[in-house]
Amino acid sequence: MxxxxxxxxxxxxxKVVDLTEYAKRQRWWNRLFGKNTxxxxxxxxxxxxxxxxxxxxxxxGYLFQKxxxxxxxxxxxxxxxxxxxxxxGYIEVDWKRVEKDVNIAKKQLKKTTKKAGPELNSFVxxxxxxxxxxxxxxxxxxxxxxxxxxx
Numbered sequence: 001m002x003x004x005x006x007x008x009x010x011x012x013x014x015k016v017v018d019l020t021e022y023a024k025r026q027r028w029w030n031r032l033f034g035k036n037t038x039x040x041x042x043x044x045x046x047x048x049x050x051x052x053x054x055x056x057x058x059x060x061g062y063l064f065q066k067x068x069x070x071x072x073x074x075x076x077x078x079x080x081x082x083x084x085x086x087x088x089g090y091i092e093v094d095w096k097r098v099e100k101d102v103n104i105a106k107k108q109l110k111k112t113t114k115k116a117g118p119e120l121n122s123f124v125x126x127x128x129x130x131x132x133x134x135x136x137x138x139x140x141x142x143x144x145x146x147x148x149x150x151x
Contacts, residue, residue, distance in 0.1 A: 051140070054143055054144035056144065057144025057146075058147050059144075060144075061144065061145035061146060061150075061151075062148035062151060064149065065148065
């Protein structure tokens with residue numbers, strides 16, 4: 001009986017030691033929730049996360065800058081051509097009708113912004129949660145985005 005109790009104690013001790021060693025190798029959320037939880041970026045080092053965020057941010061900022069320039073040129077050029085055509089007499093603009101349509105659009109916009117609250121709040125909450133979970137990648141992205149805008 002004494003030998004059996006002693007063997008049982010050793011077996012339990014070995015299992016506890018194995019469990020402690022296993023727990024030391026795992027992060028706290030893996031011990032609590034399992035292996036497949038947590039943001040994907042947390043599986044990489046901080047330097048890798050900053051590099052990934054910075055590179056993707058730079059690409060997004062660079063594209064935003066280029067597309068923004070093209071869009072601004074197109075809109076500005078179109079308005080310039082319309083103004084030249086109006087002054088030359090090629091087209092007539094009914095400014096009273098334009099003002100009436102703009103006022104109607106303003107009223108509709110005010111109504112829809114009051115109704116769009118829950119969807120927008122949900123999106124903002126999800127975005128805030130993502131930023132909190134991935135703060136290192138997000139800070140790298142913001143820095144890269146600003147560098148991309150500047151280049």
